[in-house]
Each structure stands twice: as C-alpha cells, then as structure tokens.
Amino acid sequence: MALSTAPNVIIDVVGSATTEWLNYPPKNDSKDEHYGPNRETCVTKVHGGAMLLAELIKNLSGLASNYDGVVKGPDEIESLANISGPEEIESLANISKFRHVQVTLIKDPDHRSKDDAKGCFRVDKTSEINELSKFVTESKLFLKQCQNEEIGEEMTKILVISESQGRNNGQLDKIELRKKYKKIIYSVFPSYGNEPNYLEGIEKFLESLKPSIPELIVVVDAKDLRIQGLKISRQLSWERTVTDLVQNLKCHKSLRRILSFPHVVITFNCDGAIYFNKNMENLKLYFDPRSAEGDFSWLYNETMTGLPSAFVAGLATNLRMENDMEKVIDSGIPLGIKAARELLRKGFQYPDGDSTNANGYPTPEYCKISIDPNDTKDNITGIPIDPKVADSNDWTILAVRSQQQSSQQPADNPQEHIAEKIVKYGWDELKDVPVAKFGNLVTADRQEIEGYRVVANLVSGYLSKDRTKPLSIAVFGYPGSGKSFGVKEVIMETSKKKSKLEILELNLSQFTDFQDLVSAFHSIRDITLSDKTPLVLFDEFDSESKTGTNWLRYFLAPMQDGRFIDNGVRHPLGAAVFIFIGGRFNNFGDFKNYCKSDPASKAPDFESRLNGFVNVLGLNLRKKPKNRHDNSDHSIHNRAVLIRRAFVLRSMLMGCEEKLFKDGKILQIDDGVLRAFLEVTKYRHGARSVEKILEMSSLSNQERFTYTELPSKDQLALHVDSDEFTNLLKSTAISVDECGKTKTISFWSKMKKKRTL
Numbered sequence: 035m036a037l038s039t040a041p042n043v044i045i046d047v048v049g050s051a052t053t054e055w056l057n058y059p060p061k062n063d064s065k066d067e068h069y070g071p072n073r074e075t076c077v078t079k080v081h082g083g084a085m086l087l088a089e090l091i092k093n094l095s096g097l098a099s100n101y102d103g104v105v106k107g108p109d110e111i112e113s114l115a116n117i118s119g120p121e122e123i124e125s126l127a128n129i130s131k132f133r134h135v136q137v138t139l140i141k142d143p144d145h146r147s148k149d150d151a152k153g154c155f156r157v158d159k160t161s162e163i164n165e166l167s168k169f170v171t172e173s174k175l176f177l178k179q180c181q182n183e184e185i186g187e188e189m190t191k192i193l194v195i196s197e198s199q200g201r202n203n204g205q206l207d208k209i210e211l212r213k214k215y216k217k218i219i220y221s222v223f224p225s226y227g228n229e230p231n232y233l234e235g236i237e238k239f240l241e242s243l244k245p246s247i248p249e250l251i252v253v254v255d256a257k258d259l260r261i262q263g264l265k266i267s268r269q270l271s272w273e274r275t276v277t278d279l280v281q282n283l284k285c286h287k288s289l290r291r292i293l294s295f296p297h298v299v300i301t302f303n304c305d306g307a308i309y310f311n312k313n314m315e316n317l318k319l320y321f322d323p324r325s326a327e328g329d330f331s332w333l334y335n336e337t338m339t340g341l342p343s344a345f346v347a348g349l350a351t352n353l354r355m356e357n358d359m360e361k362v363i364d365s366g367i368p369l370g371i372k373a374a375r376e377l378l379r380k381g382f383q384y385p386d387g388d389s390t391n392a393n394g395y396p397t398p399e400y401c402k403i404s405i406d407p408n409d410t411k412d413n414i415t416g417i418p419i420d421p422k423v424a425d426s427n428d429w430t431i432l433a434v435r436s437q438q439q440s441s442q443q444p445a446d447n448p449q450e451h452i453a454e455k456i457v458k459y460g461w462d463e464l465k466d467v468p469v470a471k472f473g474n475l476v477t478a479d480r481q482e483i484e485g486y487r488v489v490a491n492l493v494s495g496y497l498s499k500d501r502t503k504p505l506s507i508a509v510f511g512y513p514g515s516g517k518s519f520g521v522k523e524v525i526m527e528t529s530k531k532k533s534k535l536e537i538l539e540l541n542l543s544q545f546t547d548f549q550d551l552v553s554a555f556h557s558i559r560d561i562t563l564s565d566k567t568p569l570v571l572f573d574e575f576d577s578e579s580k581t582g583t584n585w586l587r588y589f590l591a592p593m594q595d596g597r598f599i600d601n602g603v604r605h606p607l608g609a610a611v612f613i614f615i616g617g618r619f620n621n622f623g624d625f626k627n628y629c630k631s632d633p634a635s636k637a638p639d640f641e642s643r644l645n646g647f648v649n650v651l652g653l654n655l656r657k658k659p660k661n662r663h664d665n666s667d668h669s670i671h672n673r674a675v676l677i678r679r680a681f682v683l684r685s686m687l688m689g690c691e692e693k694l695f696k697d698g699k700i701l702q703i704d705d706g707v708l709r710a711f712l713e714v715t716k717y718r719h720g721a722r723s724v725e726k727i728l729e730m731s732s733l734s735n736q737e738r739f740t741y742t743e744l745p746s747k748d749q750l751a752l753h754v755d756s757d758e759f760t761n762l763l764k765s766t767a768i769s770v771d772e773c774g775k776t777k778t779i780s781f782w783s784k785m786k787k788k789r790t791l
Contacts, residue, residue: 045091045350046215047107049196050133052082054339055163056382058139058155083133084108084196086340090347091194094373134163137339139382154381157337192353193218194346195239217353221253221346237291249359251297253346256327259300264289269326269491270484272306272468273430276319279308280424297359299367301345304330304374307367316360317424319431320367320416323468326487334378344377345370368414375412415466428670430480432467432677453712456680457687458701475523476681479674482520485648489521490528492646493611497533497567501609503596506643508575510616510625511650514720516682517615518571520650525569525611535611536566541573542585543617551588555598555607562608570610574617576625587636593643614644622647651678653724654716679712682721691733702738710762714754723753
C-alpha cells in the first residue's frame with residue numbers, strides 16, 4: 035500500500051486465509067455466466083478468514099481521525115477463473131494454499147427486523163471442501179516477509195492472528211519474531227467440530243514470546259468453550275452467564291489455563307462479550323441491555339459468515355489509539371460488536387447495477403459503522419463486576435448500577451430513586467440495565483427474566499419440531515401477581531412465525547368432576563385437528579373439586595403419552611402447550627415440598643412430567659431493611675419489588691388518563707402520591723389492588739395526580755393499610771426532577787406553600 039508519507043501504524047494480519055465458494059440463486063431472467071451444473075444456482079468466490087479480516091480492518095480504520103497506517107494481509111495469488119462446478123472447485127482446493135469452504139445461500143425468507151436491508155441473502159449451511167495442510171507454511175512466509183521490512187522506531191507494529199480453532203497446532207510459535215510487535219491479537223475462530231487441544235497452540239505461542247511478552251489479547255468464542263465442556267448457560271440472563279463463567283472456568287481441568295493469559299475476550303454472538311485480565315483480577319461485561327445471547331442474530335435468520343472477523347476488526351482498529359490496553363479493549367469491544375451486527379444486518383447482496391453476480395460481502399461502505407458515541411442504534415454498554423460478587427448466584431446488574439449511582443448521588447434508597455424515574459419517565463430510564471420485553475410484558479427482575487426465558491426457550495424448541503405430546507410448564511406466584519398475563523405474553527411473542535396458537539383458559543376450581551376435564555380434553559383435541567396448536571391455561575390446577583377430587587392424577591397420561599381416556603377409549607391429544615397455574619402454592623418450592631409430603635396425591639409423578647416452571651414475583655414488600663446497604667434476602671426481594679411496582683404503576687396509569695402525561699411521556703404526579711404507591715408494604719390483592727385504587731381515583735381530565743384525586747381512607751382500606759398509605763403521603767420524599775436530579779421535599783411544607791399562594 036503506497037503512501038506519500040511513512041505510516042505511523044502497521045497492522046499485519048496472518049492466519050487462516052480462506053476462500054469461500056458461494057452457491058446462490060440467480061436473479062429472475064438472469065444470464066449469469068457462473069451457473070452451477072444444475073443451472074439452478076450460481077457460484078462465486080469471496081475472501082474469508084485472514085483475508086477478510088484484513089479488508090475489514092482497513093475499512094474500519096478509515097473511520098478514525100488522524101489515522102495514518104497500513105494493514106497487510108495474505109493476498110490471493112491463485113487463478114480462479116472459469117471455475118463453476120463442484121468438481122473444479124474441489125480439484126483446486128486440493129492443491130490450494132488456502133482453506134476452501136462451501137457456503138449455500140438462500141434468499142432471506144423472513145425479515146424479522148424493521149430496519150434491515152431488503153432482498154439480501156442469508157447463509158443456509160456451510161461445509162469444508164479441503165483439509166488444511168499448507169496455509170500454516172504460507173502464514174509463516176508472509177509473517178517473515180513482514181518482519182524483514184525496515185520500520186522506524188516511532189512506528190507501532192501490531193500483529194493480528196486469525197486462527198481457525200486448533201488448525202495451526204501451535205506452528206506459528208516456531209517463527210522468530212525478530213522485530214517485536216508491541217501489541218498482538220490472537221483470535222481463535224469457531225471451528226466445525228471439537229478440537230481436543232483447544233488452547234495448546236496459544237500456550238506454545240506465548241512461550242515463544244518469552245522473556246519479553248508484548249501486550250496480548252486472546253479472543254475466543256463462547257460456543258467453542260461450551261463444546262470443550264465449559265458449563266455456561268445460554269439466553270437466560272447476563273448475570274447467569276457471568277456467574278457460570280466465573281464459577282466453572284476455574285474448576286475446568288483444561289480450560290482454566292486461559293486464566294494465565296494477559297487479556298482475554300470471550301464473545302457471545304453479536305450480543306455481548308466478557309473481558310478479564312490475568313487471573314481474572316479485573317472483570318467486565320459488555321452487553322446489549324435489550325437482548326439476550328442470540329436475540330440479535332435471530333432477527334436475521336441466525337447465520338452470516340465473517341462475524342468473528344468483523345468483531346476482531348473492530349477491536350483491532352482501536353489498538354493504535356491508546357497505550358493502556360484496558361482502555362483499548364474498553365472502547366474496542368463495543369465497536370467490534372457493532373461491526374459484527376452491521377455485517378449481519380446487510381447479509382450478502384447483489385452489487386448495484388450488476389445482476390450477473392452476487393456480492394460476496396457487503397461493499398466497504400456497509401462495513402463502515404459510526405463511531406460517534408451519540409449513535410444509539412446499537413446500545414452496547416459495559417459494566418465492571420467484582421469477581422467475588424459474580425461468584426454469587428443472586429447478584430444483579432440493576433443492584434450494581436444502583437450502588438454506582440448512589441455513590442455519585444446519595445439518596446435514602448437508590449432503588450427507590452430508579453423506581454421513581456421509571457414511573458415518571460418510562461422504562462427507557464433503565465438504558466444500561468437488562469430489560470426483557472415479551473409483547474406487552476416488560477420486566478427488569480433477574481428471577482423473572484430467567485424464568486420467562488426458560489419458557490420462551492422451551493416453547494421455541496417445542497414448536498420448531500413435530501410433536502405428539504404436550505409441553506408442560508407450571509407457573510407459581512401470589513394472587514394478583516400477573517401469572518396468566520405474563521406467561522401468555524411470553525408464549526404468544528415466542529410463537530410468532532412458528533405456529534398458529536389458539537388460547538383456551540380453564541379454571542379447575544370451577545370443575546365438578548372428572549367428566550368436566552374430559553370435555554376440556556376433547557376441546558383441546560378439536561383445536562389440534564383444526565391445524566392449530568392449543569395453548570391451554572389450567573388455572574388453579576393444584577385445587578380440589580367440591581367433591582374432593584385431586585386433579586393431578588388425571589394429567590399424568592396426557593402429559594406422558596399425549597392421550598386421554600373417555601369411556602375406555604384412548605384419544606390422542608397431539609401437540610399442545612399446557613400451562614399449569616398454581617392457586618394454593620406461591621412458588622415452586624412450596625409445591626415441591628407438598629409433593630414430598632403427600633405422595634398418594636400423585637404430585638411427585640406430576641412434578642416429574644413438568645418440562646419447566648416459573649416463579650412470578652409479587653408486589654408485596656417484606657421486612658424493611660435496617661439500612662440501604664443491607665444485602666439480606668428481604669432487602670434483595672424489596673429492591674426487585676420496587677422496580678416491578680414501578681413498571682406496573684406506569685403501565686396502568688398510561689391506560690387511565692392520557693392528560694396526566696406531559697408531551698405524552700412525562701407523568702405529572704405528586705411526590706407523596708408516588709412514594710405511597712411505591713413504598714406501602716402490602717397490596718391485599720396484588721396488581722388488582724393497584725388497578726382498583728386507580729379506578730377509584732378521580733383522574734378523569736386531570737393533568738396531575740395529587741393526593742386530592744385519591745379515594746377516601748375507607749375505600750383505600752379495601753386494598754392497602756390505609757394508615758400506612760396516608761402516612762407515606764405526608765412523609766418526606768425524594769423527588770426526581772426532569773433533569774434527573776434528586777431533592778428532598780416534605781408533604782407538609784408543600785401544602786403550606788399552596789396555602790400561602
């Protein structure tokens with residue numbers, strides 16, 4: 035690359051140089067000269083591996099201001115003209131210096147996102163054509179050539195190694211790095227199988243660098259760590275992901291050696307990454323607060339080649355900007371995730387004005403993403419986490435954020451401060467906290483998020499295949515906690531594009547005998563025969579009939595075999611989703627204890643047939659903590675309840691009177707009223723009590739919710755402790771103004787000011 039002046043940065047990219055052969059459907063009426071032998075597909079080639087990585091680094095580096103540098107990667111020197119059929123491709127691959135991969139493309143059948151490009155191709159499947167035996171030699175020759183170049187002392191030389199998992203077998207360590215690189219990224223891309231000596235090549239490479247080891251970042255993929263046996267949960271919560279990594283990595287016989295590497299980045303699809311340094315002294319999570327692992331790729335039909343290269347390119351782009359490696363990583367990881375997302379959004383597309391070929395990767399401008407910090411298209415946030423905190427099973431990102439905010443802006447209760455902001459300004463105030471949204475259900479509680487995502491994962495997997503017996507899930511929670519609403523929203527949102535569901539709600543407390551249940555099973559079967567999947571909610575499944583009938587025993591055969599008996603005749607139910615909503619037990623633990631204490635009820639057999647369960651958080655506070663730093667179970671519960679109350683209260687107020695919301699968003703409400711709703715200890719009937727208090731309030735055509743709009747004390751007593759509620763109205767409160775600042779104000783001083791006016 036010729037420059038008018040000497041460059042200040044040189045980035046050498048070495049490793050698995052890949053040629054990807056794309057099989058893609060031609061445009062209508064196309065006379066594409068690259069038709070395959072069956073004349074139904076076209077064939078073209080694109081760069082992959084180290085060649086693609088070098089191109090992406092060039093593209094992304096061009097975004098940086100005052101950047102004067104050179105990016106060098108392996109060049110394609112093979113003649114690839116007149117290659118169309120699979121035999122010619124395979125013949126070339128067998129004598130090639132590069133790795134060859136076949137990629138089958140299909141037209142994107144289902145755009146799930148509203149902002150993506152139309153008319154692109156997605157990856158259907160990939161397969162390797164040749165075994166790699168020569169690319170290591172080619173990499174070594176290229177690297178020696180790079181080192182023979184004369185460079186000035188003022189230059190920064192960076193090495194990026196792109197290795198397909200286990201393929202190099204540590205051969206690069208035999209290269210004498212005579213001109214030492216100041217910074218090195220060693221990226222291990224996902225492989226097609228289980229490589230037994232996954233980290234051995236990296237360890238040998240580290241040994242070869244001694245005694246002077248440069249700043250080294252090792253990038254690995256969570257998928258490969260799981261293949262190697264590391265137990266990391268997927269698509270539950272980011273807290274669970276971090277805890278699984280911290281708890282299991284140090285115990286893993288072979289993978290724990292990764293703790294000895296200077297800097298490690300573990301990627302989780304296009305949704306997040308975890309960074310830690312040697313011995314995990316520092317740990318930081320980077321994530322999209324609105325996505326779980328895999329959510330973003332699901333929007334674009336899962337697959338796109340080159341995503342790991344895009345991430346590493348974003349990370350490498352920042353290497354020349356800072357001497358502090360942790361600062362480089364802190365800014366580079368979000369950029370890498372954004373680059374991978376941009377590549378996935380665009381997919382494979384025809385170049386403009388050319389209908390005879392498929393553009394292998396998006397043209398360079400598609401890979402150029404904005405590095406403007408104010409760009410909010412992809413909100414990737416980072417949070418440092420104490421490894422000791424992450425080693426526990428009940429920590430939350432919300433609590434960590436609250437503690438950080440309280441240290442900067444002291445308040446009586448940091449969680450209350452956040453709850454007030456949610457009620458006044460909406461749940462977007464939790465922009466740096468994980469929030470799960472399923473249809474009209476929004477929750478920021480870790481326990482609920484994990485429970486609902488278990489349901490979503492179960493339902494998604496169940497509906498993706500043909501089934502002959504029901505999926506069975508139990509839901510527990512206090513009366514009025516929104517059990518039915520929550521689980522319906524999750525399942526209906528998850529089932530979109532997968533199956534037509536028809537909801538059937540049955541309350542077993544209204545059933546008299548077994549024949550009522552048989553009639554219900556026939557109704558379920560009728561829905562199945564109409565080519566729909568029944569979503570059946572058995573409310574109060576743990577109740578008994580008026581005659582003392584225990585229903586659990588009658589569900590055993592339908593749950594196990596997908597059949598029921600009517601007058602001695604067995605009838606198939608077919609595929610269905612059974613949701614068992616508890617009435618007697620407020621959580622699964624209580625139900626489990628009941629199963630142990632009463633085996634004659636067949637409860638243990640019923641429990642064994644469940645595919646999963648959810649505990650829905652209620653709205654009632656427990657014993658108040660002595661101080662705001664209390665980490666007892668009661669305090670942790672109360673913090674979660676405050677946030678849940680905030681979500682419920684704002685949602686219900688939005689349905690009461692639109693004039694209460696300034697500019698359609700900012701709720702106008704007295705601080706004392708808001709404090710009373712958030713801090714009263716108990717709602718007698720859960721969310722139904724909140725709803726009834728609002729219905730009894732005089733809010734019609736009101737532009738502000740004050741204490742005068744509330745119902746009388748006697749009416750309040752139907753749903754709360756009216757003395758406690760009114761005392762909270764009069765107490766000193768923390769007010770959050772429109773700039774997000776807090777101030778202390780007394781109810782009585784406010785009333786005195788009104789009377790003076």
